Structure formats: C-alpha cells, structure tokens
Amino acid sequence: MTEQPDPAALAGLDALADAPPLAGGPPAEPPPDAPPTGTVLRLVTGLAGRPLAVGRRTAALAGQLLRVGLGTADPEPDLPGNPALSRLVQAHRAGRATAAGLIDDAGLDQADRDRLDAVLTAVDDLVEAVVPGRRASAPPPRNARPAPVVGEEIAATPGAVVLRTPLFELIQYLPRTETVRQVPVLLVPSLVNRHYLTDLAPGRSLVEHLVAGGQQVFALSWWNPRAEHADRGLDAYARAVLDAMDACERVTRTSAVSLVATGSGGTITAALLAHLVAAGATDRAATLTLLLPALGRARPAPPPPIADPSAELLFWAADTTRVPAALHDDLTDIAARDALAHAGAVRVLGTPIDLSKVDTDAYVVAGEDGPWPSAYRSARLLAGDTRFTLASGGPVEALIAPPGSDRTFRAAPATPADPDTWHTTAIPLPGSWWTDHLRWLDQRSGARVDAPPELGGRGLHAVAPTPGDYVLSR
Numbered sequence: 001m002t003e004q005p006d007p008a009a010l011a012g013l014d015a016l017a018d019a020p021p022l023a024g025g026p027p028a029e030p031p032p033d034a035p036p037t038g039t040v041l042r043l044v045t046g047l048a049g050r051p052l053a054v055g056r057r058t059a060a061l062a063g064q065l066l067r068v069g070l071g072t073a074d075p076e077p078d079l080p081g082n083p084a085l086s087r088l089v090q091a092h093r094a095g096r097a098t099a100a101g102l103i104d105d106a107g108l109d110q111a112d113r114d115r116l117d118a119v120l121t122a123v124d125d126l127v128e129a130v131v132p133g134r135r136a137s138a139p140p141p142r143n144a145r146p147a148p149v150v151g152e153e154i155a156a157t158p159g160a161v162v163l164r165t166p167l168f169e170l171i172q173y174l175p176r177t178e179t180v181r182q183v184p185v186l187l188v189p190s191l192v193n194r195h196y197l198t199d200l201a202p203g204r205s206l207v208e209h210l211v212a213g214g215q216q217v218f219a220l221s222w223w224n225p226r227a228e229h230a231d232r233g234l235d236a237y238a239r240a241v242l243d244a245m246d247a248c249e250r251v252t253r254t255s256a257v258s259l260v261a262t263g264s265g266g267t268i269t270a271a272l273l274a275h276l277v278a279a280g281a282t283d284r285a286a287t288l289t290l291l292l293p294a295l296g297r298a299r300p301a302p303p304p305p306i307a308d309p310s311a312e313l314l315f316w317a318a319d320t321t322r323v324p325a326a327l328h329d330d331l332t333d334i335a336a337r338d339a340l341a342h343a344g345a346v347r348v349l350g351t352p353i354d355l356s357k358v359d360t361d362a363y364v365v366a367g368e369d370g371p372w373p374s375a376y377r378s379a380r381l382l383a384g385d386t387r388f389t390l391a392s393g394g395p396v397e398a399l400i401a402p403p404g405s406d407r408t409f410r411a412a413p414a415t416p417a418d419p420d421t422w423h424t425t426a427i428p429l430p431g432s433w434w435t436d437h438l439r440w441l442d443q444r445s446g447a448r449v450d451a452p453p454e455l456g457g458r459g460l461h462a463v464a465p466t467p468g469d470y471v472l473s474r
Helices: 007-015 038-048 051-070 083-105 110-130 195-199 206-212 234-252 264-278 311-318 325-337 372-380 419-425 433-442
Strands: 159-164 168-173 179-181 185-188 217-222 257-262 285-291 362-367 386-391 408-413 428-430 448-450
Touching: 038 083, 038 110, 051 083, 083 110, 159 234, 168 234, 185 234, 185 264, 195 206, 195 217, 195 257, 206 217, 206 433, 217 234, 234 257, 234 264, 234 325, 257 264, 264 285, 264 325, 285 372, 285 433, 362 372, 362 433, 372 386, 372 419, 386 433, 408 419, 408 433
Parallel strands: 185 217, 185 257, 257 285, 285 362, 362 386
Antiparallel strands: 159 168, 168 217, 179 448, 386 408, 408 428
C-alpha cells in the first residue's frame, strides 16, 4: 500500500500548485461581510424567494449524483483506470454547477457573488490536490469576464520565441536599453499556471520592469501536457530547464544564467541546481530567485484572506494547465517525505542531490498574508548568501508590486533559524521589492554590454512573436 502524505506534507503541495489568494478559501477569522456570515445570509434569503428554482436545481443534482453512484455517468477521460477518483470528479462537477446556478438565482450583488465564487474555487483546488494530472473543470470567475486578450492586455511585453521543444517555448524579450547586463535572466514558471504571472499587464509586469532595468530576460512557457505525456516526471522537467539554460547561454554568449522561478518551477529549478553542483558545474547559475517556494515540508496554516484582485490576476488564476501524472507523483513524494531537506533523498538526472551544497546567492520572496514561514524554511535549505523578502499582500498578489504602488516589504538575510525571530529583526521598508531585487540582481549580473541588435542568435532564430503558441495550448 502506498504511504499517504500527512497533513503537513499536503500543506507543502505549493511545490505542485501555486495557491493564489482568490483560490485560498475564507479566512480563519472572517471579516464581517464575508462567508459564512452576511453573504451566506443574503444567499439564503435570496433563494427563499425562489423555491421553484431551488427545487428544480436540487432535483437535477439528485439525478446526476444517482447516475454517478450507479456508474452510468459519462466517464472522466483523464482517469480511465481509476473509477473512485472519476466518481469524485463527476460528483464535484455536478455539485459545483448546481452551486453556481443557485448563486445566480439568488440575485446577489457582485461583491457577494465574488466571495462565493472564491469559496467554490477553493473546493476546486482541494479536488485538484487528489487528482493527478488535471484540475477539476470549473467556469472562470465571473469578474474575469470579459476575458483579457493574451498578448495584448496581458503577456504583452514585446519579444519572440527563439526555441521550441515538446515541453516548452523559450521566449526572449526585446531589450529597451542601449546596454544590458551580460548575464541573462531566465524565468521558470509554475507547472500549473501560465508563465505570464511575471508578465501580467503593462505597468504590472516583472518582466517589463527587469527589461527596463537593463536585464536580458528570457522565460519558459510550458506546453500544456495531455494524457499521452503522463510519463513526464521530475527528470524530464529538470532537463527542460537545463536545455533552456543552454539556449540562453548560447544566445548571449555567456557561461552562466540568473534563474527566477515560481512555485513548483522553483522546486524543479533548485533540484536541478543541486544536480549541477553534484556534477561539478557549480558556476552555471549566477543567482537564484525563488518566488513563493515550498522546497520542504510546510507548516499547516489557515488560508489567507481573499483580496479584491484585478481582472488580469483572476484571468491568470483561471488559466490553469495540467500536470503529468509522473511529475505529480514525484512532487507529492518529495512533499510527503520532506525529501529535499535530506541529502541524497532525491535523485535528479541520475544524481543524488543535496540542497545544502547549493551556495548560489539567492533571493526568496513570499507574501506576508500567507504561510510565509514555509518559504522561509525553504530559503534556509540553501547554503548561499540568501536574502529573504516578505512582501505585503497575499501569496500571489505580493508578487505584483510595481514601483509607485502602495506597498511595503521586509528584506534581510535568512540567518535566524526561527522565522518569527527573523520577522522581529527585519525592519519594514517602504516601496516595492521589485526595486530591491533589481538592485540585488544588478550587483551579480556582470558588466554592461551593447544590447543585441536582434533576438536569437548562434543558430537560434525567432519563430513566433510573444507570447508564443504554447500559452494557448489547451
């Protein structure tokens, strides 16, 4: 029998799936107008005036659940050999559709509808956590409509795809300064959301900020895997990041890359760096930036409060991708065994790895309104000079911090063993951590050189404009 991860390990599944604030569920101490108080009361009151609609929907749900229980409902195509999980997903789909319909029937205002939508999305995430390789189907949040256009309102920083493989497209962004830093920056996104969290919208794009600051910026855009890709595991994705590093070095004629990785992309990237250290290639990574990392077992923590996010962030959160079953198993096993905290407990590309040997300078970012102590613990698994940054806001909205916004952050070396001790000694700073990070990165990115006259080079050529084709893969 397969050992099941304990609750603390499951809390560490941020390594598999980012947890946007809008998908986090209600807070432990609900504000006065949030579920389950005022909003739920208004829902019940609204439905009390429409007994026929409620009766019709509940009768339909009862019929659907009966078919699920009898095994006569349409099977889930992604789970052909697992009838138990298939029925779980079928029941969830039926119940979620009914709940969404009842919210529509109740005649609530937009604020109440948004709060209830966020609760339903939190249930979606719970279903996702036990279903390998997919997210349960769910309609996008209502206030994400009309949907932003990818490549125009979002993911709009100019550039081109300069490499396309079966796993990813490599985007190179167009420089905006006459000179650029010699060492390129490669962004490695999470495996369950699209890459454009770091290129969300003009004026709210970390990519845009780095490019304007004179950095040479590349980004991976993952292919959305299908059932036939179920055997792609940790090694396949670690190899993909390594291939992208090779391409960045080839185009920029350098021997090192600065890596910026988000969520589960950070888990894969850190594991790859440990493999490179074991293989003697200690200088391939100039720096490592981890956004919302969960490299080790996380402390269980209540979900953060749900903010009032922008339409672009809601659209990104709903634009999810699948995870191959093999990678799901690998990352779940890492979380269950807290494996990255123990030397030799994980093998990457045939090599037993040890994160405590990774002495690359690191910059680690978490949101103050989320379970940030687990990110702090992740930072302390690394051996290099690590600057831990705690940005105001929830786990994902903290990442969207353009200069000039009303934000604060704390930043200090991750030296105390206890995160609470770090918190008491790290003085709050006004402004954006983006500015602090760019300054930190500049000091480690080599000399300034002339900006390249074209994108690509040395046999790699532009094959598509940004944001590429893979971002649209379904």
